[in-house]
Amino acid sequence: MPTLEIRDLHVSVETKEGPKPILRGVDLTIASGETHAIMGPNGSGKSTLASALAGHPKYTVTSGTATLDGEDLLAMSVDERARAGLFLAMQYPVEVSGVSVANFLRTAKTAISGEAPALRTWGKEVRGAMENLRMDTAFAERSVNEGFSGGEKKRHEILQMELFKPRFAILDETDSGLDVDALRVVSEGVNRAKEQTDVGILLITHYTRILRYIKPDFVHVFVDGKIAEEGGSELADRLEEEGYDKYLGANKTVSA
Amino acid sequence: MTTATTDLTTDHSRAVADGAHTHGAVKPQGSRAERRTSFSLEDIPIPAGREEEWRFSPADRLQPLFQADLGSSGVTVEVTAAPEVTVETVGRDDARLGTAGKPGDRTAVTAWNAFQQATIVTIPKEAVASDVTSVRVRGVSQDASAAHVLVRAERHSEAVVVLDHDGVGTLAETVEIVVEDGAQLTVVSVQDWADGAVHASSHRARIGRDAKLKHVVVTFGGDVVRVTPDAEFTAEGGEVEMVGLYFADTNQHQEHRLFVDHAVPDCKSRVTYKGALQGAGAHTVWVGDVLIRAAAENTDTYELNRNLVLSDGARADSVPNLEIETGEIAGAGHASATGRFDDEQLFYLQARGIPETEARKLVVRGFFAELIHEIGVPSVEERLLASIEAELEKSMSVITGAPTA
Ligand SMILES: Nc1ncnc2c1ncn2[C@@H]1O[C@H](COP(=O)(O)OP(=O)(O)OP(=O)(O)O)[C@@H](O)[C@H]1O
Ligand SMILES: [Mg+2]
Numbered sequence: 026m027p028t029l030e031i032r033d034l035h036v037s038v039e040t041k042e043g044p045k046p047i048l049r050g051v052d053l054t055i056a057s058g059e060t061h062a063i064m065g066p067n068g069s070g071k072s073t074l075a076s077a078l079a080g081h082p083k084y085t086v087t088s089g090t091a092t093l094d095g096e097d098l099l100a101m102s103v104d105e106r107a108r109a110g111l112f113l114a115m116q117y118p119v120e121v122s123g124v125s126v127a128n129f130l131r132t133a134k135t136a137i138s139g140e141a142p143a144l145r146t147w148g149k150e151v152r153g154a155m156e157n158l159r160m161d162t163a164f165a166e167r168s169v170n171e172g173f174s175g176g177e178k179k180r181h182e183i184l185q186m187e188l189f190k191p192r193f194a195i196l197d198e199t200d201s202g203l204d205v206d207a208l209r210v211v212s213e214g215v216n217r218a219k220e221q222t223d224v225g226i227l228l229i230t231h232y233t234r235i236l237r238y239i240k241p242d243f244v245h246v247f248v249d250g251k252i253a254e255e256g257g258s259e260l261a262d263r264l265e266e267e268g269y270d271k272y273l274g275a276n277k278t279v280s281a
Numbered sequence: 282m283t284t285a286t287t288d289l290t291t292d293h294s295r296a297v298a299d300g301a302h303t304h305g306a307v308k309p310q311g312s313r314a315e316r317r318t319s320f321s322l323e324d325i326p327i328p329a330g331r332e333e334e335w336r337f338s339p340a341d342r343l344q345p346l347f348q349a350d351l352g353s354s355g356v357t358v359e360v361t362a363a364p365e366v367t368v369e370t371v372g373r374d375d376a377r378l379g380t381a382g383k384p385g386d387r388t389a390v391t392a393w394n395a396f397q398q399a400t401i402v403t404i405p406k407e408a409v410a411s412d413v414t415s416v417r418v419r420g421v422s423q424d425a426s427a428a429h430v431l432v433r434a435e436r437h438s439e440a441v442v443v444l445d446h447d448g449v450g451t452l453a454e455t456v457e458i459v460v461e462d463g464a465q466l467t468v469v470s471v472q473d474w475a476d477g478a479v480h481a482s483s484h485r486a487r488i489g490r491d492a493k494l495k496h497v498v499v500t501f502g503g504d505v506v507r508v509t510p511d512a513e514f515t516a517e518g519g520e521v522e523m524v525g526l527y528f529a530d531t532n533q534h535q536e537h538r539l540f541v542d543h544a545v546p547d548c549k550s551r552v553t554y555k556g557a558l559q560g561a562g563a564h565t566v567w568v569g570d571v572l573i574r575a576a577a578e579n580t581d582t583y584e585l586n587r588n589l590v591l592s593d594g595a596r597a598d599s600v601p602n603l604e605i606e607t608g609e610i611a612g613a614g615h616a617s618a619t620g621r622f623d624d625e626q627l628f629y630l631q632a633r634g635i636p637e638t639e640a641r642k643l644v645v646r647g648f649f650a651e652l653i654h655e656i657g658v659p660s661v662e663e664r665l666l667a668s669i670e671a672e673l674e675k676s677m678s679v680i681t682g683a684p685t686a
Binding site for chain 1: 628631634636648650651
């Protein structure tokens with residue numbers, strides 16, 4: 026069964042003062058069809074983990090491994106990782122002026138599957154997926170993320186996940202900024218992808234409300250660059266009640 | 282570009298990063314109304330380099346064109362005209378020459394004084410040209426030369442005239458454009474010189490009552506290309522649409538200085554120039570002077586310049602400049618922005634499986650697409666798209682280290 030395997034991952038971020046270590050030994054294994062939730066305080070390194078796995082140039086892996094289905098993910102370029110089946114729904118999706126959503130989706134789909142999608146069925150598929158996510162089909166003609174509201178950007182990320190059919194998807198705070206209806210609609214999209222493609226999911230969140238729609242098989246508590254505790258979905262409820270105090274050392278606050 | 286938009290080197294304090302704004306009355310120093318124009322070499326001497334109109338230019342590389350003794354052997358001019366259009370080659374003394382305004386800088390005045398023969402393209406009264414008329418200016422040697430082209434659209438005529446510049450040349454050129462009452466003329470000037478070419482071109486247009494000029498400038502090739510289009514309205518109801526597209530590679534200097542002179546009421550001008558830059562030493566300059574004189578009530582004007590910097594070491598100067606001498610205007614605005622293709626955009630597109638070269642192409646094509654469709658001449662649009670693809674291939678090889686085809 027395909028797995029995304031992360032072993033003792035150490036990652037630094039480039040800063041003006043030189044490299045700054047953020048991840049300090051992350052171990053995580055996700056199998057197809059599984060949903061893992063990661064919760065943790067601000068600044069603990071959750072987005073860093075997501076970006077480093079996707080290959081953002083700002084982050085340097087200083088030690089450890091990450092493999093997708095046995096293949097060395099860290100040896101691949103950003104686009105190779107995506108073509109290998111990794112998807113990252115970003116916390117802050119980037120605007121790309123002048124490139125229409127329709128053109129972008131077609132270009133990305135072509136790159137990922139290695140051939141242009143059949144014209145007739147693709148258009149239908151895109152429209153169908155947009156309707157499911159309650160996105161006006163007029164978005165197809167707009168520039169990628171340009172002028173999209175926060176919630177619209179998140180829907181657009183999940184739209185891509187449904188259309189590109191990755192083997193593993195990292196959802197970085199896809200739930201933040203969504204109103205209650207949007208949260209349900211987006212969660213349904215994720216669940217559809219789970220059913221149809223058996224995608225393995227790493228879901229980064231601060232709130233349990235999304236976990237009522239997307240049931241996690243495992244919950245990981247992320248503190249100070251690594252996983253501090255693991256459990257089932259009951260752990261999420263406990264975190265929401267108790268916060269992260271017990272994981273943070275007495276003299277330790279969330280680092281700025 | 283919306284992300285990482287900076288006014289890199291604009292010295293116009295009102296240039297905004299994104300979007301536009303409208304002015305009340307603004308009077309910057311060195312009004313265009315006071316700029317000297319003349320047919321005489323003595324009146325416009327060789328620049329020292331610090332003059333307002335030369336301060337961004339590589340004066341050393343333009344030196345040959347500052348001289349009074351320009352020849353004519355460096356270029357050939359060939360015209361393929363639509364059947365309705367007449368073409369003549371005339372001497373200096375033809376009375377129709379020099380009617381579209383006076384030279385406004387040194388290369389314009391050397392060009393005017395040195396040309397031996399001029400090419401006149403006339404679209405006769407009420408004629409509608411059934412095809413594009415093509416004027417091909419070909420550089421055949423590095424001998425510093427002068428050339429003169431006059432395009433005359435007589436009353437109520439309609440035509441598209443495309444000037445093409447290629448080969449290797451060192452050329453000071455005048456393009457006079459006369460659009461008589463009610464005529465509709467499109468003039469496209471493509472500068473696609475080979476490496477080594479140096480070109481200074483003064484376009485001077487006069488637009489009559491209810492006439493419309495669409496003026497398109499496309500600059501890709503050549504070491505130094507400096508085009509200075511002037512447009513002047515002579516009666517009410519005139520309209521000018523000025524569109525420009527440029528793509529500068531390593532060590533290329535591409536400069537476009539426009540001047541729209543609103544001297545009469547009820548005229549409209551629209552200026553849209555977009556440029557991409559790639560490679561060390563790529564330098565583009567865009568200066569857009571718009572003058573709305575006291576008499577030009579109900580003027581409607583808007584100018585826009587956008588630059589997309591694709592790599593480090595390239596520099597885009599952008600200076601919009603709007604002078605308004607009357608309070609009674611319909612609209613006046615400008616916008617200028619220089620954006621970078623940044624790492625975050627590249628990461629986003631690559632994270633969707635799109636390889637780096639493809640991602641850059643996507644962004645550059647997107648940047649130019651709308652502008653190209655504004656040109657409205659299908660044969661030109663197709664060529665432009667092909668040229669942009671070729672430029673992209675060139676610039677991709679800079680990134681990937683692959684040899685150019
Ligand atoms: N360029 C940088 N310079 C300095 N510190 C940085 C830089 N980039 C990231 N960091 C730091 O790395 C740490 C981890 O950031 P990260 O975005 O991964 O946190 P997070 O867990 O996703 O937080 P949040 O819940 O707020 O999204 C933070 O302390 C952040 O300030
Ligand atoms: Mg984060």
